[in-house]
Amino acid sequence: MEAAASKDLCDVFLRKICAIPNGSKINECLQCGTCSASCPTATAMEYSPREVIAALRARMLERVLKSNTVWLCSSCYSCTVRCPAGIPFTDVMYELKRLGVKYGLYPKGTTNAVMAQAFVASVDRYGRNHEPELIRNYYLRTNPLRFLSQVILGLRLLSRGRMRLRPHRIKGREELRKMMAAIEENASP
Ligand code: SF4
Numbered sequence: 001m002e003a004a005a006s007k008d009l010c011d012v013f014l015r016k017i018c019a020i021p022n023g024s025k026i027n028e029c030l031q032c033g034t035c036s037a038s039c040p041t042a043t044a045m046e047y048s049p050r051e052v053i054a055a056l057r058a059r060m061l062e063r064v065l066k067s068n069t070v071w072l073c074s075s076c077y078s079c080t081v082r083c084p085a086g087i088p089f090t091d092v093m094y095e096l097k098r099l100g101v102k103y104g105l106y107p108k109g110t111t112n113a114v115m116a117q118a119f120v121a122s123v124d125r126y127g128r129n130h131e132p133e134l135i136r137n138y139y140l141r142t143n144p145l146r147f148l149s150q151v152i153l154g155l156r157l158l159s160r161g162r163m164r165l166r167p168h169r170i171k172g173r174e175e176l177r178k179m180m181a182a183i184e185e186n187a188s189p
Pocket residue numbers: 028029030031032033034035036049050053082083084085086087089
């Protein structure tokens with residue numbers, strides 16, 4: 001059994017998933033397994049797409065979020081286009097990632113969530129990804145020693161013009177931030 005607090009959080013997650021377009025269709029899942037059979041990464045997932053839906057409906061959210069499953073989704077949309085019940089499973093995975101990061105519910109010892117946070121921070125700052133900063137922030141939080149080896153690779157990329165040292169800032173960053181803040185506010189439980 002999962003803790004009572006997890007049940008409350010599960011209600012929050014389910015409410016948010018049901019709020020995405022066609023998200024409430026998770027209640028119409030047939031458990032046919034078409035999504036799992038279509039998924040190119042399902043064999044490496046601790047829980048298949050079909051099992052994720054079953055776990056969500058059974059309020060067993062925490063074990064799904066702490067597994068590798070959502071972080072192995074490559075957003076290929078095969079599950080979504082083939083689901084006979086019209087469930088937007090790829091979008092469900094995105095929402096699980098977003099809320100998992102927000103509530104610190106992701107597999108410990110893995111670094112995917114750190115990469116996601118570093119990417120979002122870079123886009124928030126410049127309006128687009130700035131690779132040197134992304135890599136620096138990612139490795140300093142996950143494996144500082146490995147960062148040193150990445151410096152050599154980075155210098156090679158810089159010397160060949162494959163990467164810019166100075167960030168490229170888009171116009172209208174303030175407008176972008178306002179849009180992102182509005183989206184986050186709407187998305188907040
Ligand atoms: S394909 Fe759709 S209906 Fe079938 S198990 Fe997956 S989510 Fe459920």
